Amino acid sequence: MGDNYIFAVARIRVLEKSLLTDSDIAQMSGMSDADAVTAYLSDKGWGDENTGRDPQKMLAAEQVKTDKLIRSLGVGDDILSILSISQVYHNLKTAIKDVCVEGDSPYAYYEHPVYNAKYFTDILQEKNYRALPAEMQKPAEEAMNVMLEHHDGQKSDVIIDRACLDYMEARAKKSKYPILRDYLERTVAVTDVKIAVRGARTGKTYEYIRDALAPCRTLDRDILAKAASENEESLLNYLSGHGMAEAADALKTSITAFEKWCDDSIIESIRPEKTHPFTIGPVVAFYLGRMNEISTVRVLLTAKKNGFPEEAVKERARRMYG
Amino acid sequence: MSTGMVLALLGAALATIGGGVGSAWGVGIAGQAAAGVTAEDPDQFAKVLILQLLPGTQGIYGLLVTFITLSRIGILGGTAVTDTNTGWMYLAACLPIAVCGLISAYHQGKTSVASIGIVAKKPDQFGKAMLFPAMVETYAILALLISILAVTNIG
Numbered sequence: 001m002g003d004n005y006i007f008a009v010a011r012i013r014v015l016e017k018s019l020l021t022d023s024d025i026a027q028m029s030g031m032s033d034a035d036a037v038t039a040y041l042s043d044k045g046w047g048d049e050n051t052g053r054d055p056q057k058m059l060a061a062e063q064v065k066t067d068k069l070i071r072s073l074g075v076g077d078d079i080l081s082i083l084s085i086s087q088v089y090h091n092l093k094t095a096i097k098d099v100c101v102e103g104d105s106p107y108a109y110y111e112h113p114v115y116n117a118k119y120f121t122d123i124l125q126e127k128n129y130r131a132l133p134a135e136m137q138k139p140a141e142e143a144m145n146v147m148l149e150h151h152d153g154q155k156s157d158v159i160i161d162r163a164c165l166d167y168m169e170a171r172a173k174k175s176k177y178p179i180l181r182d183y184l185e186r187t188v189a190v191t192d193v194k195i196a197v198r199g200a201r202t203g204k205t206y207e208y209i210r211d212a213l214a215p216c217r218t219l220d221r222d223i224l225a226k227a228a229s230e231n232e233e234s235l236l237n238y239l240s241g242h243g244m245a246e247a248a249d250a251l252k253t254s255i256t257a258f259e260k261w262c263d264d265s266i267i268e269s270i271r272p273e274k275t276h277p278f279t280i281g282p283v284v285a286f287y288l289g290r291m292n293e294i295s296t297v298r299v300l301l302t303a304k305k306n307g308f309p310e311e312a313v314k315e316r317a318r319r320m321y322g
Numbered sequence: 323m324s325t326g327m328v329l330a331l332l333g334a335a336l337a338t339i340g341g342g343v344g345s346a347w348g349v350g351i352a353g354q355a356a357a358g359v360t361a362e363d364p365d366q367f368a369k370v371l372i373l374q375l376l377p378g379t380q381g382i383y384g385l386l387v388t389f390i391t392l393s394r395i396g397i398l399g400g401t402a403v404t405d406t407n408t409g410w411m412y413l414a415a416c417l418p419i420a421v422c423g424l425i426s427a428y429h430q431g432k433t434s435v436a437s438i439g440i441v442a443k444k445p446d447q448f449g450k451a452m453l454f455p456a457m458v459e460t461y462a463i464l465a466l467l468i469s470i471l472a473v474t475n476i477g
Contacts, residue, residue, distance in 0.1 A: 006351055006435055010358025013442035014366075277355070277436045 005280050008073035012286045015069070016274070018045065019286075019322025020293050025300070029313040034304040041297065055301045059294055063111050066290045073283055082171050082180050083287055086187070088115040089164035092132075092140060093157055095120030100147040100156075135170075139163035158195075158212045165191055165214030179273060179281040183288065186269045189218035190262045193239065193247055196228035197258060200235045204228075218243075256315050264319040267292055271321065289321025296320070326409030327395065327402060333416030334391040337469065340420030341384020341427065348377025348431025355438040362442075369441050369448045376455045377430040380423035383466040387419045391473050401477075408477060415472030422465030430458040 024044070028037045038053040048065075051057035070080065087110035094108045099121055109117040123129070124144060129137045143156040165188050172184035192213045199209035210225035219242065227238035232251075239248040250261035266288070273285035296318040303313045356370035389398070391412055396402030403409050437451040 004354070006354040007358040007361075010355040010435075010438060010442060011362050013439045014359055014362035017443060277439050278432070 005073075005283060006278060008075070009277055009279075009282045011073060012282050016286060016322060019289055020044070020297075020320050021322045022320050024322075025296060025317045025320060026314065028297075028300055029317055030310050031304070034301050037297075037301055037304055059298055059301075060111055062290070062294050066287060066294075067111070067113075070283065070287050075280070075283055079177070079180065079280065079284065082175065082184065083284065084110075084112060084115075085168055085171065085184075086164060087112060089136075089160055089167075091115055091117065092120050092136060093143075093160045095124055096140070096143050096147055096156055096160070097153060099124040100144065100151075135167050136163065161191070161195070162212055162214055165216075169214055169216055177280055177284070179270065179279070179284050182269060183266070183284070185217060186266055188214055188216040190265055192216060192219055192221070192224060193244060194259075194262055196224050196235055197232075197251060197255075199225075200228040200232045201255075254315075260316065260318060263292065263295075267319055267321050285321065292318055292321060324402075324404050324406070324409070326404060326406045329406065329409030330391065330395045330403045330412035331397070333413035333420075334388045334395070334397075336413075336420040337384045337387040337391065337416040337423075338381075339384070341380040341382070341387075341423030344424035344427025345378045345381030345384075348380070348427040348429075348434065349374060351431045352377060352434035352438065355435040359438055359442045363445075366441055366445055369445065370438050373434045373438050373441065373452060373455065376434050376452075376459065377427045379459060380419075380427035380430075380462045383419050383462060383469075384423050387416055387466065387469045387473060390470060391416060394473065394476070411476045412473065415469055415476060417469075418465040418472075419462075419469040423462055426458055426462040426465070430455045430462075433458055 024040075028040055031037050031040065034055060035053065038055055038058060041047070041058065042053055046062055047053070047058035048061050051061045067080075070083075091109050091112060092115070094105060095117060097103060098105060098117075123131045124140070127141075127144070129141045132140055139159050139162070143159040146152050146159065147156045168184045169188050172181050172188070175181050175184070195212045196209060198204075199212065204212075206225055206229035209228050210221060213221045213225055215221050224235075224238060227234040236248045236251060239245070239251070246265070247258065247261055251258040270281075270285040270288055273281040276282055299316050299318075300313060303316060352374040356374040359370050360367050392398040394400035395412060403412065433455040437454050440447055440451040
């Protein structure tokens with residue numbers, strides 16, 4: 001399809017009407033239980049004839065539907081591979097844990113045509129790291145060694161997360177699409193802030209936090225790590241003075257509000273794509289909006305299953321793109 | 323055939339070429355957007371078809387100016403152009419619709435694409451959506467008027 005996305009964007013414009021809105025999320029948050037939520041989603045067209053009202057199957061079906069749609073719009077593998085970076089690295093992280101502790105958590109993986117649970121577990125069980133994509137080989141081996149020798153799941157996660165962020169930043173620099181550059185850069189910056197917050201709250205050292213942070217253009221890694229290693233107050237001051245005052249305010253409220261800000265800020269950064277008729281932007285934004293929808297519904301269903309009060313569910317509900 | 327006749331014919335040809343190419347461009351890109359909307363919501367076919375067709379008028383304007391020119395320079399009627407100056411005048415008279423038709427149709431096509439996006443999301447806003455590309459039409463009509471006035475008043 002080349003760089004002509006007029007047809008694809010027009011289709012997306014119609015489909016944007018079917019996206020969940022903030023009021024849908026508010027309505028679902030107020031429902032009595034998970035069954036009521038799945039019934040509501042089913043009425044909205046979620047799931048298919050095979051899923052019934054099984055929440056896990058319904059969410060997996062929505063993921064597959066979205067992937068199929070994006071492929072049918074002629075979006076190339078170069079773009080799809082960027083959009084699925086975090087999912088692929090999440091699958092690698094989960095596979096490392098499954099292989100090292102001989103666990104089996106099929107629902108913890110994202111659906112992916114290549115980098116799925118079987119792909120990673122087969123390779124990791126055989127320690128055949130060379131079969132992985134080049135950028136994953138070293139961090140996967142390192143993370144596996146940390147897990148097998150020191151049983152340090154947190155350190156293992158840090159290694160994979162850092163590798164994921166480095167890869168995102170590298171792809172952001174190379175991408176010719178502004179929306180992908182902005183999305184990746186924003187994601188890396190927000191994730192760095194998240195890591196710094198966790199580091200500050202758990203009293204990690206400067207070196208530990210600095211190693212976990214990925215270099216990005218928005219934030220100074222050294223200063224952020226230093227602020228986080230000092231105390232939360234220093235970190236809040238740094239964030240307030242570097243264009244992330246909203247993050248600092250959210251953090252002052254609660255960690256849940258901060259986590260919500262992290263996801264919401266990414267959605268807000270793609271919202272202007274609703275007015276672009278000629279670029280790939282609206283298609284990418286739709287995809288990201290759908291992923292945000294699916295993950296919010298997943299959180300909502302989990303909260304409902306565990307009997308969280310309505311206010312707690314609302315606090316965790318992300319802002320919708322629709 | 324005199325140089326004047328060649329110039330007059332060139333003007334007539336440019337009127338059709340400019341308007342036609344611009345319209346093909348505009349209708350083409352608007353058609354892609356219209357097809358995208360219809361693929362997901364066939365009920366909007368009539369509305370998006372109208373928006374797709376809006377950039378098609380420049381081609382018709384160019385054709386009209388070409389017909390008038392041909393009917394005055396001895397091809398379909400009138401008297402043959404024998405002097406170079408008159409030929410230049412016909413060429414210059416055809417240029418407004420040739421150039422303005424080309425550019426306005428292209429931009430009208432792009433505006434139609436944006437308006438089709440409005441219809442896709444809010445079908446009830448069709449009236450407002452149609453006004454945006456219709457605004458671009460103004461300048462094609464002005465160029466058409468000038469070309470017709472000029473062609474019909476030569477000689």
